[in-house]
Amino acid sequence: MANSKLEKSLGLIRKKIDLIDDQMLSLLEERVSLVIDAENLKKNTSKGPFYRPDREKEIIRRLQSLNNSPLEDNKIRTIFQDIISACFSTAFEIKVAYLGPEGSFSEKAAKKHFGSSTNFVPCGSIREIIDSVEENSEYYGVLPIENSTEGLVNSTLDEIIESNLKICSEISIPINLSLISKKNIALSSIKTIYAHSQAFAQSQSWISKNIPKATKKDVTSNSQGVLQSKRTNYSAAIASTEAAKKYDMKVLKRNIQDYKNNKTRFIIVGNHDVSATQEDKTSISIITKNKSGALSDILEKFKDQKINLTNIQSRPTKKNNWEYMFFIELDGHTTDKNVDIALKKISRLSLNLKVLGSYPKGI
Secondary structure, eight states, X not given: XXXXXXXXXXXXXXXXXXXXXXXXXXXXXXXXXXXXXXXXXXXXHTOSOSOOHHHHHHHHHHHHHHOOSSSOHHHHHHHHHXXXXXXXHHHOOOEEEEESSTTOHHHXXXXXXXXXXXXXXXXXXXXXXXXXXXXXXXXXXXXXXXXXXXXXXXXXXXXXXXXXXXXXXXXXXEXXXXXXXXXXXXXXXXXXXXXXXXXXXXXXXXXXXXXXXXXXXXXXXXXXXXXXXXXXXXXXXXXXXXXXXXXXXXXXXXXXXSSSSOEEEEEEEESSOOOOXXXXXXXXXXXXXXXXXXXXXXXXXXXXXXXXXXXXXXXXOSSSTTOEEXXXXXXXXXXXXXXXXXXXXXXXXXXXXXXXXXXXXOO
């Protein structure tokens, strides 16, 4: 009797779930139809870019603010990012270049940001990603820009400053590093470790303590290191558990990063500017005049306009010896009145001011 009542109750719940699924499917059909209509209007009128990260962020932020379900906000984001991706890819195809091969953290960031329905293209270097995007208007690139423990990724920063691309958006993901090998071998047997320089830096204490005699070899990405290790006896790679599964490798040790709350921020680059969303940031590069107090004068203009600076780093310009540029990130959009005033004044004080992009803050 008890089982009969249980099955009856479960049957009623399942019928309700089926009804909701039917309604959701009908609404998805309506949504994708509207997306196609919108993209056709853009094609006919040449009205702006097809991919709108500002619009996507507004949609997800609005839905998260309305969320009263047991689902966490990050799950709401994942669900609707895939819905947006599926609808968008039906109407228009974009390609997203990332630092490959498959299984890299860059691929993970790309899929989280663009959704699984997007066409992803693995590249062998930061330069290759930038070239792909500069040469193809339908391409976007995903580049690692900053790690929470090791700071800015200088190779990305140098390349993006020299390019004509614009930063369109950003996303941060947790970085949990694992030691991976093609066989279950003792740590003492490992002679060579392959990893990206950032991965080595993020796990240097663990390596020094556990595999101090192993030779460290830099590779262009952690997933590339996995492939190298797969071809080399008595070796290991530092990468994600997803990469281990992808290439049929063994995980020797998990979470070897020195700091558990380890994250990397990625930027999305494209060929167009992005509209303001009220929750934006702007990235710029500045070459100051070679005089005393030049940087102080520039910082004063931000202070005058009550603009919060979230990041400031110096880098050699690589054009003239001992000449430096400053990479600065600030709250606000170039179309905001106070940001516009500050940048105009700073431009007159600088040898060169370049806006790398104004874009929505990561969710």
